[in-house]
Amino acid sequence: MSAAVKFEGVSAAYGARTVLANVGAAFPAGAVTGIVGPNGAGKTTLLRVALGLMPMSAGQVVVLDRPLAQWSRGGLAKALAYLPQGSDAHWPLLARELVALGRLPHRAAFAPLAAADMQAVDAALARCDATAFSSRRMSELSAGERARVLFARALATGAPVLLADEPAAYLDPAHQLGLMALLRDEAARGKAVAVTLHDLSLASRHCDEIIVLSEGHNAAQGAPAAALSDATLAQVFGIAAERAGDGGVRAIRRL
Amino acid sequence: MEGAATRRLTMLVLLVALVIAFLASFLIGPADIAPGDLFAGLFGGHGAAGVIARSLRLPRAALAIVVGAALGASGAALQGLFRNPLAEPGVTGVTSCAGLGAVVAIYFGLAARQPLLLPVFAIMGALGSAGILYLLSRRGAGAIAMVLAGVAVASLATALTALALSFAHNPYAMADMVFWMMGSLKDSKPSDLYFSAPPTVIGILLLMSAGRGLDALTLGEEAAQSLGIDVGSVRGRVVGGVALATGAATAMAGAVSFVGMVVPHVLRRFCGYEPSRLILPSALGGAVLVTVADVAIRLIAPDGQLLLGVVTAMLGAPFFFWLIIRLRMES
Numbered sequence: 047m048s049a050a051v052k053f054e055g056v057s058a059a060y061g062a063r064t065v066l067a068n069v070g071a072a073f074p075a076g077a078v079t080g081i082v083g084p085n086g087a088g089k090t091t092l093l094r095v096a097l098g099l100m101p102m103s104a105g106q107v108v109v110l111d112r113p114l115a116q117w118s119r120g121g122l123a124k125a126l127a128y129l130p131q132g133s134d135a136h137w138p139l140l141a142r143e144l145v146a147l148g149r150l151p152h153r154a155a156f157a158p159l160a161a162a163d164m165q166a167v168d169a170a171l172a173r174c175d176a177t178a179f180s181s182r183r184m185s186e187l188s189a190g191e192r193a194r195v196l197f198a199r200a201l202a203t204g205a206p207v208l209l210a211d212e213p214a215a216y217l218d219p220a221h222q223l224g225l226m227a228l229l230r231d232e233a234a235r236g237k238a239v240a241v242t243l244h245d246l247s248l249a250s251r252h253c254d255e256i257i258v259l260s261e262g263h264n265a266a267q268g269a270p271a272a273a274l275s276d277a278t279l280a281q282v283f284g285i286a287a288e289r290a291g292d293g294g295v296r297a298i299r300r301l
Numbered sequence: 302m303e304g305a306a307t308r309r310l311t312m313l314v315l316l317v318a319l320v321i322a323f324l325a326s327f328l329i330g331p332a333d334i335a336p337g338d339l340f341a342g343l344f345g346g347h348g349a350a351g352v353i354a355r356s357l358r359l360p361r362a363a364l365a366i367v368v369g370a371a372l373g374a375s376g377a378a379l380q381g382l383f384r385n386p387l388a389e390p391g392v393t394g395v396t397s398c399a400g401l402g403a404v405v406a407i408y409f410g411l412a413a414r415q416p417l418l419l420p421v422f423a424i425m426g427a428l429g430s431a432g433i434l435y436l437l438s439r440r441g442a443g444a445i446a447m448v449l450a451g452v453a454v455a456s457l458a459t460a461l462t463a464l465a466l467s468f469a470h471n472p473y474a475m476a477d478m479v480f481w482m483m484g485s486l487k488d489s490k491p492s493d494l495y496f497s498a499p500p501t502v503i504g505i506l507l508l509m510s511a512g513r514g515l516d517a518l519t520l521g522e523e524a525a526q527s528l529g530i531d532v533g534s535v536r537g538r539v540v541g542g543v544a545l546a547t548g549a550a551t552a553m554a555g556a557v558s559f560v561g562m563v564v565p566h567v568l569r570r571f572c573g574y575e576p577s578r579l580i581l582p583s584a585l586g587g588a589v590l591v592t593v594a595d596v597a598i599r600l601i602a603p604d605g606q607l608l609l610g611v612v613t614a615m616l617g618a619p620f621f622f623w624l625i626i627r628l629r630m631e632s
Contacts (some may be wrong), residue, residue: 097527124530130523136384137519137574140304150517151529155510183574199520203528 050238051096051126051209052073055105055264058088058095065091068105073240073255076227078233080253080270081242084283087259089242090131093209095242097128110206123134123151127205131212131242133196138185141195145170145180148202171195171204174228178254184201197228210241213293214248228254246287250274250295258282270294304573311571315585317496319366320593326362327354329596334630345348359490363594364497368486368554371501371546373587374580376561377568378508379434381515381576382539385444385622386566390547390618393447394430394454398629399544399551400481402466406552420496424548430454431540438536441522444628470495483610484555486595493553504546505584512577519575539584544597557610559617560587566624 048213049072058066065088073079073096081089093102096107109113110125117125126150135144148170149163159167171177174194184192193213200208210229214222226248233239233254243249247269249256256273258266260282266273270295279285279299288297328336332349342354372390379388390396406422407413416600433454437447462481466474514535517525522532550557565579565587572578591609598607 094523099523099526119531120529123527126527128524128527130521130527133521133524135519136521137576139519139574141574143573146517147517147520147528150513153513155513196520285304 048075049073050109050110051240052108053092053096054108055235056092056095056107057104058091058100063121065262066095066102067265069259071257071267073238075206075238076233076236077238078229078252079238079240079255079257081240081257081259081260082119082244082246082249082274086261087282089259090211090260091262092259093128093211093240093242096209097126099287101278116178117262118227120151123205124203125205126207126209127200127203129197129200129208129210129213131215133213134192134287135196138183140178141176141187141191141198142167142171142184144184144195145176145198145202148199148204151203166202166204167198170198173201173231174198175224190217193221193225195218197225202230206236207238208240210239210279212244214241214243214245233298240266246274246279246283246298247295250293272281308572311568312582312585313403315582315589316418318589319585319592322589323362323366325596326365326592327358330366331599331605332357335521339549343479345549356491357489360491360494361486361595362592363494364486364489364553365387367494367498367501368550368557368586369560369587369589369591370505371550371587372591373564374505374508374559375543375547377379377565377579377583378511378515378560378574379543380565381382381384381512381518381579382434382438383447384518385446385447386628387444387448387621388488389559389561390595391455391556392542392561392562392621393434393451394458394584395427395434395543395547396460396551396556396558397458398430399423399427399548400556400628401462402548403479403552404462404477408465416492416496417534420500420552422498423552425459425542427544427548427551428540430458431544432474434541434543435536439533447478479608481555483608483614484551484557485608485610486591487605487608489553493523497523497549497553500545500549504542504544504549505580507538507542507545509577509580511535511542512580515576517537543584555608555610557591557613559613559621562624563617563620564590566620 051073053069053071056066056069083089095102145167171180174197176194176198179191215226229239229241253270256270258273258278265282266278279287284301285298286301287295290296332353338350376389377617380386402422402425403419406619412419437450463478466478491614514530517528517530526532565583568579568582568586572582594612595609598612602606
């Protein structure tokens with residue numbers, strides 16, 4: 047597995063507050079990488095740094111074998127698709143129109159949607175099982191349906207790297223599982239998928255790789271069973287896990 | 302995409318409506334002149350009909366289009382930037398500040414020395430309040446902050462306008478104050494058109510160039526940036542475009558309010574919600590609304606005592622109220 051996104055000694059700060067300290071990590075292509083950690087551990091910041099939305103104070107990020115600094119704004123937009131936390135539509139666009147926004151990096155100024163754009167939109171809607179309500183307004187959809195359309199928007203970008211920040215946060219359990227299945231599908235298509243998660247059980251069961259962040263440090267990483275070891279859970283989260291036969295986290299309790 | 306036919310039809314209807322309204326505006330006025338004489342007067346008649354056609358009716362009808370287009374497009378773009386249907390040049394204080402700039406230019410004799418200074422000062426005034434909008438939108442301010450800041454800025458600009466008028470020792474200060482607060486196209490001159498049309502056109506083009514970015518902002522700022530949109534540049538173009546168009550329009554017509562709020566809202570039903578699809582139709586729709594309103598006041602009060610802004614505010618203010626109630630119910 048080659049690393050689509052590599053973090054090399056990355057540090058970042060909001061003013062005087064350090065949020066990432068010397069983090070080394072990688073998002074491999076063809077895998078789902080889960081980023082976990084307590085609130086304020088730097089999960090979102092890690093994604094924002096990779097997107098160039100947040101400056102680094104040290105280190106570098108390499109995206110598809112090219113340092114971030116060498117990417118043009120438009121090039122990076124085609125390489126990285128981003129689904130921010132709490133995504134929503136500020137105007138009640140038709141679901142289809144919203145998904146088509148994902149094609150913006152591929153369109154010249156004032157150019158209409160090309161046939162390839164339409165195809166990408168249709169394919170993204172179909173993969174998210176959202177075709178049925180594609181001509182309804184976002185305001186008329188349920189939260190679960192909206193989440194699928196917003197996810198389809200990120201897919202329509204067609205980027206080889208998909209970064210999703212807490213996509214499961216406001217979904218019911220069935221939709222959470224559906225979302226993780228979508229993420230797995232994208233990884234199976236060869237994409238590098240990185241997702242921040244609060245639910246350790248989801249993370250341990252649906253991710254290939256786990257990065258555990260703690261106060262901006264990289265506390266552990268690797269396969270779920272190894273990265274989410276009892277020692278790490280106790281030290282970073284202050285919890286203990288009950289495990290299934292395969293080592294996956296089944297339930298947690300406070301230490 | 303679906304709806305493209307509806308959008309084309311909407312544009313066509315707006316264009317036809319604009320032509321009819323423009324003709325009505327040209328043909329209707331206090332002086333009772335036959336349409337044939339007026340048209341003849343356009344092309345070289347030397348009598349009263351020629352003077353009225355070329356120096357009064359044509360500039361007034363054309364200026365209505367410029368002012369309406371400026372306000373409609375500005376409203377559509379501001380609503381896109383703030384992702385809020387309450388945003389428009391009047392509510393955000395841009396027109397009041399443009400009026401202040403114009404008053405300073407006129408009553409301190411600057412515009413008499415160099416007529417170009419009138420639109421320049423108005424645009425600078427508009428830029429001042431638009432700069433505040435820029436800062437607000439950069440900090441992700443919500444609708445309430447935007448409206449309240451608009452109230453504060455507009456109150457201050459109105460007070461400063463009154464102050465400037467009283468310092469100017471102008472016997473017509475009170476009448477002029479009403480003009481700057483309510484707006485009017487009465488006494489439009491051909492030169493008004495030359496000074497307001499070019500900045501308005503440039504402003505609307507700037508706003509249109511920001512359309513894609515405004516669409517992307519529907520997803521939020523960071524998602525828009527991840528789509529390759531330079532959000533800072535989008536903000537700058539909206540603020541600059543609004544200042545140019547609204548500033549130039551206000552310099553000639555005073556503060557005509559609510560056009561920028563009503564027009565995009567009505568057109569969303571036909572053109573869709575994407576901001577980029579609303580800017581040009583809103584320019585057309587604003588032109589239709591202002592032209593029709595300007596014809597209406599001449600029919601209601603042929604003596605010319607009714608001001609344009611009175612009519613737009615009487616239509617727009619209840620609409621504003623209704624919109625607030627509806628937004629509250631939705632959230």
